Amino acid sequence: MNHDKMTNISAKRGFLWPSFEIYSGVSGFTDYGPLGSSLKNNIMEKWRKQYVAEEGFFEIESPTIMPEEVLKASGHVDNFTDPMTKCGKCSNVFRADHIIEESINEDVEILENEELDEVILKNNIKCPVCSGKLSNIWNYNLMFKTHIGAKGDKTGYLRPETAQGIFILFKRLSRFFRGKLPFGVVQLGKAYRNEISPRQGVIRLREFTQAEAEIFLDPKDKTCPKFSKIASEKLYLSSQDVQENNKDPLEITAQEALDKNIVANETLIYQLYLAKKFLNEIGIPDKVLRFRQHLSGEMAHYALDCWDVEVNTDKYGWVEIIGIADRGDYDLASHSRESNEELSMFQESDKVETITKTIVKPNLSKFGPVFKKDAPKIKTFLETADADEIKDVIEKEGKYTVKLDDEFELLKEHLIFEDKTEDIKGKQIMPHVIEPSFGIDRIVYSVLLHSFHTSENDEDKDYFKFKKEIAPVQLSVFPLVNKDGLDDLAFEITEKLRSLAYVVEIDTSGSIGKRYARGDEIGIPLAITIDYDTLEDETVTIRKRDDESQERIKINSLENYLKDYY
RNA sequence: GCAGUUGUGGUAUAGUCUGGUUAUUAUUUGGGCCUUCCAAGCCUACGACCCGGGUUCGAAUCCCGGCAACUGCACCA
Numbered sequence A: 001m002n003h004d005k006m007t008n009i010s011a012k013r014g015f016l017w018p019s020f021e022i023y024s025g026v027s028g029f030t031d032y033g034p035l036g037s038s039l040k041n042n043i044m045e046k047w048r049k050q051y052v053a054e055e056g057f058f059e060i061e062s063p064t065i066m067p068e069e070v071l072k073a074s075g076h077v078d079n080f081t082d083p084m085t086k087c088g089k090c091s092n093v094f095r096a097d098h099i100i101e102e103s104i105n106e107d108v109e110i111l112e113n114e115e116l117d118e119v120i121l122k123n124n125i126k127c128p129v130c131s132g133k134l135s136n137i138w139n140y141n142l143m144f145k146t147h148i149g150a151k152g153d154k155t156g157y158l159r160p161e162t163a164q165g166i167f168i169l170f171k172r173l174s175r176f177f178r179g180k181l182p183f184g185v186v187q188l189g190k191a192y193r194n195e196i197s198p199r200q201g202v203i204r205l206r207e208f209t210q211a212e213a214e215i216f217l218d219p220k221d222k223t224c225p226k227f228s229k230i231a232s233e234k235l236y237l238s239s240q241d242v243q244e245n246n247k248d249p250l251e252i253t254a255q256e257a258l259d260k261n262i263v264a265n266e267t268l269i270y271q272l273y274l275a276k277k278f279l280n281e282i283g284i285p286d287k288v289l290r291f292r293q294h295l296s297g298e299m300a301h302y303a304l305d306c307w308d309v310e311v312n313t314d315k316y317g318w319v320e321i322i323g324i325a326d327r328g329d330y331d332l333a334s335h336s337r338e339s340n341e342e343l344s345m346f347q348e349s350d351k352v353e354t355i356t357k358t359i360v361k362p363n364l365s366k367f368g369p370v371f372k373k374d375a376p377k378i379k380t381f382l383e384t385a386d387a388d389e390i391k392d393v394i395e396k397e398g399k400y401t402v403k404l405d406d407e408f409e410l411l412k413e414h415l416i417f418e419d420k421t422e423d424i425k426g427k428q429i430m431p432h433v434i435e436p437s438f439g440i441d442r443i444v445y446s447v448l449l450h451s452f453h454t455s456e457n458d459e460d461k462d463y464f465k466f467k468k469e470i471a472p473v474q475l476s477v478f479p480l481v482n483k484d485g486l487d488d489l490a491f492e493i494t495e496k497l498r499s500l501a502y503v504v505e506i507d508t509s510g511s512i513g514k515r516y517a518r519g520d521e522i523g524i525p526l527a528i529t530i531d532y533d534t535l536e537d538e539t540v541t542i543r544k545r546d547d548e549s550q551e552r553i554k555i556n557s558l559e560n561y562l563k564d565y566y
Numbered sequence B: 001g002c003a004g005u006u007g008u009g010g011u012a013u014a015g016u017c018u019g020g021u022u023a024u025u026a027u028u029u030g031g032g033c034c035u036u037c038c039a040a041g042c043c044u045a046c047g048a049c050c051c052g053g054g055u056u057c058g059a060a061u062c063c064c065g066g067c068a069a070c071u072g073c074a075c076c077a
Helices: A003-012 A034-054 A068-073 A096-104 A113-122 A163-167 A170-176 A240-244 A254-259 A266-281 A330-339 A364-384 A387-397 A440-451 A486-499 A512-521 A532-537 A555-565
Strands: A016-018 A030-032 A065-067 A081-086 A093-095 A138-141 A145-148 A154-158 A183-192 A207-217 A234-238 A250-253 A289-293 A305-313 A317-328 A345-362 A399-403 A407-411 A415-429 A432-439 A475-479 A504-506 A526-530 A539-544 A550-554
Touching: A003 A016, A003 A440, A030 A034, A034 A183, A034 A207, A034 A266, A034 A440, A065 A068, A065 A145, A068 A154, A068 A330, A081 A096, A081 A113, A093 A096, A096 A113, A163 A170, A163 A183, A163 A207, A163 A330, A163 A432, A170 A183, A170 A207, A207 A266, A207 A440, A234 A240, A234 A254, A234 A266, A240 A289, A250 A254, A254 A266, A266 A289, A266 A305, A266 A317, A266 A432, A305 A440, A317 A330, A317 A440, A345 A364, A345 A387, A364 A407, A387 A399, A387 A407, A387 A415, A432 A440, A475 A486, A475 A512, A486 A504, A486 A526, A486 A532, A486 A555, A512 A526, A526 A555, A532 A539, A539 A555, A550 A555
Parallel strands: A234 A289, A475 A504, A475 A526
Antiparallel strands: A016 A030, A065 A154, A081 A093, A081 A138, A145 A154, A183 A207, A207 A432, A234 A250, A289 A305, A305 A317, A317 A432, A345 A415, A399 A407, A526 A539, A539 A550
16 A cells, blocks of 8 residues: 555656646546546446346436525535634635634534524634634535526526435436336436545545435335345444444454344345445455444435445545445435425335224214314314224313414314225335445546555566456557568558457557566556567467466467457 | 644655755666576666755755655544
8 A cells, every 4th residue: 555656656657647737737627638537437337237237227307406405404505514703804715613723622523503603703803814803603614616608597506416416306216217116226427525634635525526326215224125135244333332332343244243233224234235345346345335224313314324435545544435324314304394395205005904993073962163263273183083083081080182373172063084995005115225426536546556566576576466346557568579461461460359348558669678567567468469479370378467368379360369358 | 733853856865054066876677689487687768956935146955934755642423
């Protein structure tokens, strides 16, 4: 693990570059160079293969600019903020809670802005730079704000996460999936957060790529049909208990995690397993990974359970790269409330249940004259009231007292009780959501870091040991020397391989050793060398990056060889 | 956002304190020569003083501001 060497080569060879560099750059943004872009795409394609193809989820794409209502409902407009204050004299801007904490040495994190204003006034807190008067506090929202339309009267924000785009399509999606739970929807794309001062390179960006899946399921049934297939898979988990008591991470099977109630449900465990599988397959091994359960104070208010997947780095320590949360029905409930849309689904039960229950109705000829203008609200109360309870109380005490804004006494003659039988064919439910959320840029960084092979002595070299599935360049082709027609043949073979849709680099510069080294450095798994034997027997050598082993094969069996390999 | 350190070809650097010739060296990269398998060698070319302002006859060098990076603090729903 070596951040410095790795980033050096990554910049040199076109993986990651600072954005807007010729204008001296802006922190919190990064450019993917040719190889970085290709690597990232390969990782995202691999992700799609796992979640869309293998899991049967579907991908959608929604706008990156969202109207204010959406983010108001999701809570981002009001809560995704920091309190700020500005000095009237020198115009410096500060985090209000920080100035106050420094000045009076008290934790004021929980206070509202108005209360903070009062604290500033009461303690006569001044600008720490020039002692000028501080303004009232406003919220600095971490979202990028913009205007929609020429009139500019509609406020929009760049989305702070891709997930909301899925939630607000719920009505359409539930029809698309023909009303059956569970179903999964994914979105890969950019999200934006105007961080105050991002300083960890590609780890903390203002514009970043997420890959999120939202799995909608029955709140009463969070089992997972594929769970049995992975029940005996080993997981390494740092549960709340492990963290709070400084224990070693648990090494347990998926089944044990479920039985011991360490992870809340099957679907959540299955998602932990999928995340681990994905990371392993793109070259991030278990030994640099940690599955960490959020502590109860750390958990977002909407999450029922949440696990972070963290990767170990030499420079930034443990970095969160994936969050897997059970968000409950928080999002659907909020959007349903704000939009006045019914965001629930009717779920048919396995068997029809016939129930008989007592219902209560007002006996209107007596009820109306007695309660007059209060009658409607008492009637409304009765619609949702427990009829059995009312009946009991009236039978025992002769009356039932309703406490609304006033107290009303219901007598037996005001009401009609009926026994009613109905068939329950199912129920209307608001699905819960389990969300694995991948930070793609951080994952690309982790792949670069943990694929990077550092030399231990002078003969060894530094290179990216990418898994062949994600290597940005798949093949290199070299003529052993640039003469006697070997070079022409190399170009010919390159063209042929490119027509088979392989990403191929041909290199005729420098010595053969230099060419291997250049190819290794950017992690090209295979090199094909054309030499003098090629002219005689139409064979080439295939040389593997990781062990430098060579084998000789016929040119006409190259296609099959590569098909098997990739 | 605060404090400190730093900013010279793609990379790593000399020069900055003490202002003054064509900005040092290595490596990388392109072209050529050579080369029958792992960064060999030779020739050659391209390539830099972070940006803006000030001081000065003259600024890579001194001063101020900005931007960025690094370290620590803070922030990270």
